[in-house]
Amino acid sequence: MLIEVDPGAEVPLYQQIRDRLVEAIAAGALRPGEALSSVRALAGAFGINVATVSKAYDALRRDGFIRTSSKSGSVVARGPGSGDPAPPVVADWSTRVRTLLAEGLAQGMDPADVVARCHAEVGEFVRRQGAAGAGQPERER
């Protein structure tokens, strides 16, 4: 699976890597148990500083999306079917959703349009999960 980051964007590269990986997990393109590139290999593939990728993986690990062991390296730890997240995770996510939705309304977006976009985005992730699930056999673990 390939991911793309924008070297010219204002969003820092580590944040972009983190976000693209979270999106890939949500879309079912990366499944729980799937092994990720090592920090060094991904930095080498992008041709960027190792510290940048390390920072992205740290952020993913902190949020529980991946886990790292010396034996199997970094693997995807969560996914659409991995059960309810811990209450603090939901609380933190809710806070950020509130701010994000507020930004739309504060910019004068139509509330119905905001809700419609939420529906569309979630619907798209679910559709891609279905496509990813049909396309490849169920993984172990």
Add this chain to the structure above:
Amino acid sequence: MIVVFDDVVVAAACCVLVGVAFVALPALSDRTLPLGVAVPAEHVGDRVVQEAVQRYRRRVVVLALLGVVVAAALAPLRDVAAVALPGYLVTAGALLAFTRSRRSITAAKAAGRWYEGVPTRLVAPVTAAGVPRAGVPTGAYALGLALTAVTAAVGAALYPGLPARVPTHFGGGGLPDAFAPRSIATVFAPVAAAALLTVAFFGLAHALRRGPVRLRAGLPAHLASARSLAGDRAAQRVLAAATLLAALLIDVLALDAWTSPARLRLAGPAVVVFLLAVAGVIAASAVGYARELRDLEGDAGRAGAAARPQAPDDDRAWRGGLVYVDRDDPVLWVPKRNGIGWTLNLGHPAGVALAGVLLALVVASLVLVTVGG
């Protein structure tokens, strides 16, 4: 039947081969990297780009022809240096032509702000499985070792009949100019070197296979993987064929020195045919690779690649479009920007050290050839 290569023929052939390789270089590169300058897809067809490439090719052709003239002029010297020098001169001249010819593209790019407003992306595989890599052509390395073993066996059979003092170095015209007492070390040093070289490059091929790939943005995922695999495969083939060729040359020269110590005959026609076949494999890999690149471009065009975000302008990391220096990049070897193979990252501490060793080896071989060993 004995084929004797005249020195001037070898020198002229080197010039022509170097010329052909440099003329082919733009065809062995991404179209968004003309003469090693990063260019957005929409500017690939610009006149300034096309003209720069044509000018570069014309200059290389002229240089190769000049090299042939120099080879002919130096022929009366009957010196090994006269054989090697013209090829090196053409190489140096072609590199200079490359760096000079690309300047007009760089200037037009800066003046026209070609990358302004062009969305750019870096692409990488994120799973441990990565993208498909080309395998190491084990058979070629095994063949090199087997033929070296056969050569060593022949040497063992000939050993008792060899003179007490054996030639260890040959000068112009294949005449020996250095001798040493016959011993296992002096007689078998060349074949040992051939075996060592084959094993070392087999190891290098595996190391390079484990190294990261570099994907360039601007292609759909499956084409980006195919593009990377094509470059990888061509590089592995050429590395294997070149290793086989080098080992065989050493074997042939060793055989020659054992059977004809008074004057090198430079091999019978069968061996010449075999060497040409290996050189042909290298040429065929290059032609096949150039064709694959064209096909991929066609597929990319049909898939609407021009509308996709482009690879970023990374000219700063490529000095003269040839030498890669990026301190942030943790990788030691990266795929070459133009042509087939990998190049060292001189921004990597080990890259500088390794480049120093390689340069020392080249200088040492030149000194050995010209001064005599």
